[in-house]
Amino acid sequence: NAGVTQTPKFRVLKTGQSMTLLCAQDMNHEYMYWYRQDPGMGLRLIHYSVGEGTTAKGEVPDGYNVSRLKKQNFLLGLESAAPSQTSVYFCASRRGTRSSYNEQFFGPGTRLTVL
Template identity: 95%
Template sequence: NAGVTQTPKFRVLKTGQSMTLLCAQDMNHEYMYWYRQDPGMGLRLIHYSVGEGTTAKGEVPDGYNVSRLKKQNFLLGLESAAPSQTSVYFCASKLRWLAGVNEQFFGPGTRLTVL
């Protein structure tokens, strides 16, 4: 069981370039999330998905797009990168809540720098 994996681990972009971050989970989780972490800001939710083919906006969605074509994968896209998007990006997944507490499992993060 690999858990939640993220590709790539590090990336440097120039302003205006585009890229896609890939998140994959092998736990058959329905819910997946993308967060960004900035110094002194904690983690903030960008977008999330409650199942294959569905996505929704989180707290800070501007400048990002997502897709969930397969249940195990959740892609985060930056169409035109800006320096303000320099951050560490975390993907997480969880089971749909039934009864009891279902924790979110996090990937190792991607450090993105936009010059």
């Protein structure tokens, strides 16, 4: 199993450009998450999904949109990139609410720079 994969690994954008980050998991997990990680700020949840076709806002959703059209994929979109969105983005997935399956599995991250 590949686990959780993210595309691309690195990207540089100019202010105002748009892009989509792709997260894919092959573990048949129900829940998926997008986080951003900034120095000294820890992980901050952007959006999450509890199943195919569902999405919900996290702690810092402004400037981002998401879609979960297929269970295995969770897309994060930036419609008009801003320098404040320079960050490392991590996707994670989780199987469900039963205790044994509660841990998250993280992708390798996407390093985004907005100039």
